Amino acid sequence: xxxxxxxxxxxxxxxxxxxxxxxxxxxxxxxxxxxxxxxxxxxxxxxxxxxxxxxxxxxxxxxxxxxxxxxxxxxxxxxxxxxxxxxxxxxxxxxxxxxxxxxxxxxxxxxxxxxxxxxxxxxxxxxxxxxxxxxxxxxxxxxxxxxxxxxxxxxxxxxxxxxxxxxxxxxxxxxxxxxxxxxxxxxxxxxxxxxxxxxxxxxxxxxxxxxxxxxxxxxxxxxxxxxxxxxxxxxxxxxxxxxxxxxxxxxxxxxxxxxxxxxxxxxxxxxxxxxxxxxxxxxxxxxxxxxxxxxxxxxxxxxxxxxxxxxxxxxxxxxxxx
Amino acid sequence: xxxxxxxxxxxxxxxxxxxxxxxxxxxxxxxxxxxxxxxxxxxxxxxxxxxxxxxxxxxxxxxxxxxxxxxxxxxxxxxxxxxxxxxxxxxxxxxxxxxxxxxxxxxxxxxxxxxxxxxxxxxxxxxxxxxxxxxxxxxxxxxxxxxxxxxxxxxxxxxxxxxxxxxxxxxxxxxxxxxxxxxxxxxxxxxxxxxxxxxxxxxxxxxxx
Numbered sequence: 001x002x003x004x005x006x007x008x009x010x011x012x013x014x015x016x017x018x019x020x021x022x023x024x025x026x027x028x029x030x031x032x033x034x035x036x037x038x039x040x041x042x043x044x045x046x047x048x049x050x051x052x053x054x055x056x057x058x059x060x061x062x063x064x065x066x067x068x069x070x071x072x073x074x075x076x077x078x079x080x081x082x083x084x085x086x087x088x089x090x091x092x093x094x095x096x097x098x099x100x101x102x103x104x105x106x107x108x109x110x111x112x113x114x115x116x117x118x119x120x121x122x123x124x125x126x127x128x129x130x131x132x133x134x135x136x137x138x139x140x141x142x143x144x145x146x147x148x149x150x151x152x153x154x155x156x157x158x159x160x161x162x163x164x165x166x167x168x169x170x171x172x173x174x175x176x177x178x179x180x181x182x183x184x185x186x187x188x189x190x191x192x193x194x195x196x197x198x199x200x201x202x203x204x205x206x207x208x209x210x211x212x213x214x215x216x217x218x219x220x221x222x223x224x225x226x227x228x229x230x231x232x233x234x235x236x237x238x239x240x241x242x243x244x245x246x247x248x249x250x251x252x253x254x255x256x257x258x259x260x261x262x263x264x265x266x267x268x269x270x271x272x273x274x275x276x277x278x279x280x281x282x283x284x285x286x287x288x289x290x291x292x293x294x295x296x297x298x299x300x301x302x303x304x305x306x307x308x309x310x311x312x313x314x315x316x317x318x319x320x321x322x
Numbered sequence: 323x324x325x326x327x328x329x330x331x332x333x334x335x336x337x338x339x340x341x342x343x344x345x346x347x348x349x350x351x352x353x354x355x356x357x358x359x360x361x362x363x364x365x366x367x368x369x370x371x372x373x374x375x376x377x378x379x380x381x382x383x384x385x386x387x388x389x390x391x392x393x394x395x396x397x398x399x400x401x402x403x404x405x406x407x408x409x410x411x412x413x414x415x416x417x418x419x420x421x422x423x424x425x426x427x428x429x430x431x432x433x434x435x436x437x438x439x440x441x442x443x444x445x446x447x448x449x450x451x452x453x454x455x456x457x458x459x460x461x462x463x464x465x466x467x468x469x470x471x472x473x474x475x476x477x478x479x480x481x482x483x484x485x486x487x488x489x490x491x492x493x494x495x496x497x498x499x500x501x502x503x504x505x506x507x508x509x510x511x512x513x514x515x516x517x518x519x520x521x522x523x524x525x526x527x528x529x530x531x
Contacts, residue, residue, distance in 0.1 A: 104499075106370055108363065114490070122523035129525070139528045163526040167518075182359045223530055269375035269499030280518065281493040281510065288363045290370035292394045293498075294489025299363075302490055314359055322485070 056090045059083045068193060069206040069245060074100075081245060088250065094236065096250070098243045101267040103200035109261050109316065110201075110288035110295040112304065113175055116322040118282040120145055120166035120173035127277030131240055131262060132248040135232035142226065142259040143177045143274060153305070153319075175282075177274075178203065178224035178259035179307065179315030189219035195256070201288075201316055202261050204246040212254035221311055225258045261285070288316065369394075378500035385495075385503050386469045392487045397502040400495060400509050403468045411455035436515035449474060449513070475507045 066072070066080050077100040088094040125143045134140040146158030148171060155174050167173070180203050187195050187203060194209035195216055217225040231253040243249040244264035251257055262272035266285075270276075275283040286293035298304065302320040309315075372394075384401040391397075403409050420428055430446075438444040451459040458466040458474050466474045476483030485491035492510065495503045507513070 104375060106368075110363075112490075117491075119518055120523060121521065122525050122527075125527070126525040141525075141527055144527055144530070145523075161527055161529065163523060165520045165522055167520065266498065269378035269497045271494065271496060271498050275493065276496060278493065279510065281491060281505070284489060284493070286489075286498050287370050289366040289368075290372070291367045292369050294494070296363075297393065297488035298490045301485075301488060320490070322481075322490075 056087065059087050059090075063087070063208065066208065068209050070193075070196065077245070084245075084249065092236070092250075094239055094241070094250075096239070096241045096243050098245055098249050099264060099267075100245050101264075103198050103202075104267060106287075106289055108201045108288040109180070109266060110286060110299075110318070111180075111261070111316060112284040112295055112298045112302075112318045112320050114280075114282040114284070114322065115148075115172055115174050115319050117280045118145070118173040118175060119280055120147060120162070120168075120171075121279055123277045123279055124175065124274035124283065127273040128259070130238065131265075131273035132260075133232065133234050133240055133243075133250055134226075135228060135230070136235065136238075137230065137233040140226050140228075140232070140257075142224075143175055144223075146174045146176070148172050148174050155307070174319065176222060176224075176307070177317070178220075179222055179313075179317035180259075180261065182314035182316060183312060185219040185221065185313060186216035186225060189215040191215065198246075198263075200267075202246075202263055202266075203258070204260055204263065205256055205258060206246065207249070207251050207255045207257070210255045212256065214256065216256055221308055221313065222315070225256055228253055228255050228257065372499045373501065375499035378497050380500075381495050381497070381503045383495065389470050389473065390487060392489075392502065394502060397504060399469070399472065399504055399506045401469045402471060402506050402508050405508075406468065409456075409468065415455040433514050436517070437513065469506070471513070472507050475513075 063080065063083055067076065069077070072080065081098045081100055085096055085098055088096045122145050125141050125145065128134070128143050129136070129141060132142065134142070144155070144160050146155040146160045147162045147166075147168065148155070148158040150170060150172065152158065153174075155176050158174060180197075180201055182197070182201065184197055184203050187197055190210075191213060192209050192211050194207075194211070195203065195205045197203050212227070214227055217227060228251055232251050234250070239250070240248055242264060244260075244267070247260045247263040262270070262274075266272060271285055275285045284294050284298050286295035288295055288299075290296065298320055299318065302322070304318040304320045306315050306318055381398075384404055385398040386401045388397050388399045408414070414428060435443045435445070447459075449458050451457040451465060454465065456468075458468065458471060460466055460474050460477055472483060472486065482491050486504070486507075489504075492505050492507075495505060497503070
């Protein structure tokens with residue numbers, strides 16, 4: 001494919017690309033130059049040595065032409081993460097650290113929710129919003145807590161918008177979020193393969209490959225996915241800086257997002273933010289493949305059920321009663 | 323002979339159809355739909371080495387080795403004594419006489435017991451050791467350390483204790499991997515009033531659609 005010798009391409013006036021050798025990278029270089037040129041025309045200024053803006057432009061174009069996360073080599077992952085970190089610094093003056101931790105071997109994450117214990121304090125929801133840099137403007141939340149009538153087990157019959165002193169007598173509380181189905185309908189609906197199930201069972205989204213068509217949202221029977229109509233707004237001092245490429249990094253406008261079991265935490269052995277925040281211990285998280293894990297204890301010794309099990313989606317999220 | 327051959331040739335499509343149907347019905351799809359991922363989950367009985375997750379840090383809070391065993395063997399619980407404001411109790415509970423002026427401060431007038439059935443709440447010495455104030459005492463008269471209060475609570479709340487040991491009650495501290503460290507009973511429950519108080523939720527939700 002290489003039509004140019006390295007010499008030819010390094011003679012590029014801006015010298016924007018260090019080691020291009022393919023036709024694809026050559027086109028990339030040309031497009032960067034064109035974009036830079038049009039910017040100059042639009043502002044009508046003499047091209048100054050505005051290092052920051054040309055650097056930003058370069059990074060943005062390199063980002064635009066990158067691969068799907070699943071096709072990237074480890075080196076490419078490191079490169080894209082570096083670019084995103086640098087862009088966050090240039091555009092919003094944020095010092096973020098984005099990880100690309102791979103799945104841990106022999107781990108399959110599972111989650112259980114105790115509907116007897118939950119008292120509806122919603123500490124989990126606010127912890128999730130903070131941890132995952134969710135949009136404060138539209139009050140995006142991955143977790144919903146429903147106040148339920150006794151005997152009902154379908155959250156759609158419950159009250160998801162209560163705001164009064166809890167717990168209320170003769171009610172129980174039921175939380176929903178992404179259930180990380182083994183047989184996830186959302187991943188099948190995606191036309192760009194921007195969402196998939198990781199080997200450790202977490203269903204993730206590559207925000208850069210998502211085109212925002214929302215097919216996955218329509219396919220999810222659990223209302224587990226959220227869409228960004230605008231760019232998520234997070235006060236600068238509240239941004240969680242430890243991030244993951246597939247997790248809580250700052251999303252662009254028009255992208256789909258969802259609970260990732262706090263991938264940035266769980267792949268380092270930590271508990272998801274909701275579990276850590278729960279004041280009643282209603283949330284149990286662990287490795288399904290480990291016979292000694294808490295989640296396996298719950299599955300073995302408690303009465304468990306999953307929501308809409310008959311759909312065959314195989315969620316890895318169980319409800320249990322004491 | 324010729325007639326038999328032509329007869330067979332004529333029947334060939336039917337034979338193929340029959341064979342195909344047999345293939346479909348006997349193998350593949352049927353088995354796949356009956357086998358859930360849960361079967362493989364239940365079959366995996368090789369314990370996961372929780373210490374193999376390298377990025378796990380030791381828990382920040384003070385912990386003690388539990389005097390009980392769980393499914394993994396030993397585990398740790400959050401220590402309790404450093405959380406008790408006036409511990410060590412024996413620093414006040416001595417033979418020295420107390421001036422009446424200090425009585426309000428020194429007695430435990432702020433403690434309201436809301437533990438046990440209404441009307442027959444527990445009294446102090448149901449749990450606290452009557453002589454050695456630095457310890458608790460169970461119904462068999464054994465001294466129990468404040469750090470190991472689960473031994474005392476478990477006398478009545480044995481179901482909760484069983485689930486706590488297994489992992490269905492209470493929770494781990496910070497990490498799902500690494501050495502198992504769990505919250506103690508009194509880390510979450512006020513032993514004098516163990517039920518959680520009513521309060522407003524931390525946040526609220528807006529409609530999804």
